[in-house]
Each structure stands twice: as C-alpha cells, then as structure tokens.
Amino acid sequence: MRAFVVDSFTDSAFTGNPAGVVLLDAPAEAVWMQSVAAELRHSETAFVVTGGPDDEPKPLRWFTPETEVPLCGHATLATAHVLGGDQRFDTRSGVLTCTAQGDGWIEMDFPVDHAEPVEPPTALAAGLPGITIEEAAEGETKVLALAASAAEVRAVRPDFAMLADVPSRGVIVTAPGDRPGIDFVSRVFAPQVGIPEDPVTGSAHCTLASWWAAKLGRDERDATFVGEQASQRGGIVQMALRGNRVGLRGRAVTILSGDLLV
Structure with missing residues (x-):
C-alpha cells in the first residue's frame, strides 16, 4: 500500500x-x-x-x-x-x-473545542518553568495556560515528566502575538500520548480560536485569526471561526x- x-x-x-x-x-x-x-x-x-x-x-x-x-x-x-x-x-x-x-x-x-476557566493543576506550573500562568482553561482534550508574554512561550523548556501528570491529552501554552500579522503564539506539549512537543497542532487551534475570540472581544460567529506555533520547526495556522465550527x-x-x- x-x-x-x-x-x-x-x-x-x-x-x-x-x-x-x-x-x-x-x-x-x-x-x-x-x-x-x-x-x-x-x-x-x-x-x-x-x-x-x-x-x-x-x-x-x-x-x-x-x-x-x-x-x-x-x-x-x-x-x-x-x-x-x-x-x-x-x-x-x-x-x-x-x-x-x-x-x-x-x-x-x-468542530470548536470551547475551553472553560479552571484552577491551574499543580503539575502544570511545575511542568512549565519560567512561565507566569496568568489564566488556565480546560477543553475537551487539552489544558490551556496563558503566559505573560510571547517571549515566555518561545523560551520555555518544559519538564515533560511533570506535564505527563496533567490530567489531559495535552497542554497548550499561549500568549498574544509579538509581531505584525500574528494574533497569538502557542506551543503544545503532549507527553501523555507520547508526543513531548507537537510542532504544529491543528486540533489545538480548535481550542485557541474560540478562547482568543472571547479574550480579544471578537465575534465568535464570524472572526478570523492567524496563529504562530512557535516550536523549533514552527508553523502558521489561519483560522476562520464560525460559531461551533472553525476553518483551519x-x-x-x-x-x-x-x-x-x-
């Protein structure tokens, strides 16, 4: 085949x-x-x-x-x-x-994955050294942490053993974009399913699109975003949010x- x-x-x-x-x-x-x-x-x-x-x-x-x-x-x-x-x-x-x-x-x-606010799990902060967790939210498959800056997101060196204890299929860390044309940056870690860092994660942007729409005061029925996943390989995801669906x-x-x- x-x-x-x-x-x-x-x-x-x-x-x-x-x-x-x-x-x-x-x-x-x-x-x-x-x-x-x-x-x-x-x-x-x-x-x-x-x-x-x-x-x-x-x-x-x-x-x-x-x-x-x-x-x-x-x-x-x-x-x-x-x-x-x-x-x-x-x-x-x-x-x-x-x-x-x-x-x-x-x-x-x-499908959109709506994330709801939660208290950050203990293992989340321990697994993201150098990240100032300003907010946390949980979607169907991933926990999201809002960092203080894009620089923190780019620089973080996770403790994967600690992140594996977060009760979720993966962890998203995100912050507002730091260059023109980028609404937000993110990185995604999923040691729970054998992926220390996922270079560019479409499913994470099903969570990020709706979460950032609320954060930035955009219309969740019709909003567009550009996200940069700031892994070593890097990638760009364009999003068109349409209610409970998102075009990636x-x-x-x-x-x-x-x-x-x-």
Whole structure:
C-alpha cells in the first residue's frame, strides 16, 4: 500500500509538522495501525480508506506512536494534500470536510473545542518553568495556560515528566502575538500520548480560536485569526471561526512517498 510523509502547515520542506499518511483499500486492524505509527514515529500517522464509493466520506483514523486520538489537524491536512485537496472524511469527531482554496491552501472544517476557566493543576506550573500562568482553561482534550508574554512561550523548556501528570491529552501554552500579522503564539506539549512537543497542532487551534475570540472581544460567529506555533520547526495556522465550527487553513509539502510492505 502507498505511504507518505508530509510536512503540514508550511510551504517549506523540513518545517511545519510532519505526518505519516497511509492509503488503505479496506479498513485495517487497530493493532496493526498502531504498530505502523510506532514505527514511523511521527506525532500522528493518518490511515485513510480510499477503496469506497467516491461520493461517501472516506474513513480516517489517527494514531500517535502510543495511542489512537479522536482528532488531528495536521495529519488530516496531510491526507487531504495527498488525495488532492477537496475531501470528506468520516472520523471519530464526525464528518470533516477539506476544501482546496487555491495556491496550495486547504481549509479544514473542524468542530470548536470551547475551553472553560479552571484552577491551574499543580503539575502544570511545575511542568512549565519560567512561565507566569496568568489564566488556565480546560477543553475537551487539552489544558490551556496563558503566559505573560510571547517571549515566555518561545523560551520555555518544559519538564515533560511533570506535564505527563496533567490530567489531559495535552497542554497548550499561549500568549498574544509579538509581531505584525500574528494574533497569538502557542506551543503544545503532549507527553501523555507520547508526543513531548507537537510542532504544529491543528486540533489545538480548535481550542485557541474560540478562547482568543472571547479574550480579544471578537465575534465568535464570524472572526478570523492567524496563529504562530512557535516550536523549533514552527508553523502558521489561519483560522476562520464560525460559531461551533472553525476553518483551519494551511499548506503542506510531500517529503517522501513509497510502498509500505508489511
């Protein structure tokens, strides 16, 4: 079967977030998909069934090196890029629609993940040395920490052992943007699912878009944002918030294609 490595949320090779993409003729066993994801060692590998009717959504699942996850943005973008842009996928988070926007851009229609204010878990502060946590919030899959500045976000060197004790699938640390055209910066850490730092995280921006709309006083029914994920590889995510849905826009670059033999 065909397999690919794609850098997502970037137009330059070796930046953005790399994802594996495996094209299946029929559904595969979860144990086998988990083994492939562990072998490829990307933060997520997508498995998409392409053998069904053209007019039906294609079944799509995502695996980290350690576990299956319910939603993944960059691997969905990578899959749509491999398959040609306009796609519908049947996933654990419902039907996700991807639309080619021209010039290599693809918009993914994702559900919003509304984060509610919480007291920062003890392990959160301990796991983010140097971060002044001004607020904390919790969404369906991730805990969010507001830092005092973008400089703190860029400089933080997490204690991953402590962050693994945060009761969530991942931790977002964010702050207002520090350069023109960027509304906010973020980084995402998920040692709970085998990902110390995720380079560019589409699903995190489902939380960030609605959270920053409220923070910045924007209309949650119709607002646009540009986020920079300030990891070492780095990436840009454009967002269009539309009530309980958010359009995540990005580009992608295919790095490798070949045959998966087992």
